[in-house]
Amino acid sequence: MRIVLGVTGGIAAYKAAELARSLIRNGHEVQAVLTRSAEEFIRPLTFASLTGRKVITDIFSSASPEATLSSSVEHIGVAQEHDLLLVAPATANILAKFAHGLADDFLSTLYLAFSGPVVLAPAMNDKMWAHPATLANIEILRGRGHSIVDPGTGFLACGTIGQGRLSENENILAAVEAVLAQPKDLAQETILLTAGPTQEPIDPVRYLSNRSSGKMGYALAQAAITRGARVILVTGPVALEPPTGAQVIRVKTAQEMHDAVFANLEPATTIIKCAAVADYRPAAVLTEKIKKNGIGLSIELERTVDILEELGARKGNRLLVGFAAETTNLRDYAARKLENKHCDMIVGNLVGGLDSGFESDNNEVLLALRGGVFIEVPKAPKSQIANRILDQLVKLRA
Numbered sequence: 001m002r003i004v005l006g007v008t009g010g011i012a013a014y015k016a017a018e019l020a021r022s023l024i025r026n027g028h029e030v031q032a033v034l035t036r037s038a039e040e041f042i043r044p045l046t047f048a049s050l051t052g053r054k055v056i057t058d059i060f061s062s063a064s065p066e067a068t069l070s071s072s073v074e075h076i077g078v079a080q081e082h083d084l085l086l087v088a089p090a091t092a093n094i095l096a097k098f099a100h101g102l103a104d105d106f107l108s109t110l111y112l113a114f115s116g117p118v119v120l121a122p123a124m125n126d127k128m129w130a131h132p133a134t135l136a137n138i139e140i141l142r143g144r145g146h147s148i149v150d151p152g153t154g155f156l157a158c159g160t161i162g163q164g165r166l167s168e169n170e171n172i173l174a175a176v177e178a179v180l181a182q183p184k185d186l187a188q189e190t191i192l193l194t195a196g197p198t199q200e201p202i203d204p205v206r207y208l209s210n211r212s213s214g215k216m217g218y219a220l221a222q223a224a225i226t227r228g229a230r231v232i233l234v235t236g237p238v239a240l241e242p243p244t245g246a247q248v249i250r251v252k253t254a255q256e257m258h259d260a261v262f263a264n265l266e267p268a269t270t271i272i273k274c275a276a277v278a279d280y281r282p283a284a285v286l287t288e289k290i291k292k293n294g295i296g297l298s299i300e301l302e303r304t305v306d307i308l309e310e311l312g313a314r315k316g317n318r319l320l321v322g323f324a325a326e327t328t329n330l331r332d333y334a335a336r337k338l339e340n341k342h343c344d345m346i347v348g349n350l351v352g353g354l355d356s357g358f359e360s361d362n363n364e365v366l367l368a369l370r371g372g373v374f375i376e377v378p379k380a381p382k383s384q385i386a387n388r389i390l391d392q393l394v395k396l397r398a
């Protein structure tokens, strides 16, 4: 495989040279990219000698010594030509840039143009690693489906002992191989996926909604893209960044979600309805803010359109996967939805608990399939649950 090895400026940069050698030993082609601060710790010539390729350095650099390519290299081309982006060591700075989409050097610009899998091996001072800003950035990057090789604990270059040292090369290599081993078994699929909540307006400042964060749906989108699918993501309002490579359509109301789904139905081979769509909306949307009047307030609600039901009637040869969010009787309700909505699979999850379902990073699901088959998937991160759901999809196609 063709791997971009990004090296950023930390004392552990010297370990990246051995990592490059190990990747090559494993049969990969390695294109090294050094940030300007990485060059303070290790010379490009080291990587050029190990990889047999010119090293890419800063995008804005004008000097181009023998062992480096600089502004003449096009980041889009490099992004398209490689299968995986590995950054080791990854400083707090590059994690922040990746998390927030800054593009002020070659590596951060390449990251934005890269749609393949990303493995990040952070290394920094223990306090920097534990800082809420770094933890929040890591959370964003994990949410995008990137593989994070957590730093190890031990003696740090700054003289303290704590968590922050670059993980052992064998762990980084194992993470790279695990990501590359993921099958591209959805390469023939165009998946129309809905995620997140809907918002049903009451007046210009209020709406009815629910607790869906979009995490489950976005995890499915990321996993499907990693496995080769084209993904059309119809998403309600969430605070997450959509996975790179997804075609994103943003909606607010159930009706808008309905319209977006049916406008994009034609190319879809599979539909996954993970969104938590409002079942009811205010019968009338007021044009002025409702004022307090000292007594109670009643709002008349009417049913929204049932998108899954309509899809069941119009699905043709497509695979249709619905979700069921229940607080009791999961098996019965999931089986009923499978039947009534003409689905090929229902992903049932109990909601209302603390560490699964809505908002959590984890989930625990019951897959209901035709023929009275039920498969329990125990609690795991949503990225793993997503892959178990997609595994089942692949089996349905076989």
Ligand code: PMT
Pocket (backbone or CB within 6 Å): 196, 211, 212, 213, 214, 215, 216, 217, 254, 273, 274, 275, 276, 277, 278, 279, 304, 305, 306, 307, 308, 309, 321, 322, 323, 324, 325, 326, 337, 349, 351, 357, 358, 359, 360
């Ligand atoms: O977003 P997260 O915080 O990660 O949480 C994930 C989740 C709990 C939202 C997700 O796992 C989930 O269960 N999604 C479905 C939520 C839901 O609306 O369930 P339901 O049982 O009310 O609806 C059943 C199915 O009908 C769903 O596929 C839903 O998308 C669909 N539906 C519902 C109402 C409606 N008007 N139109 C629909 O298409």
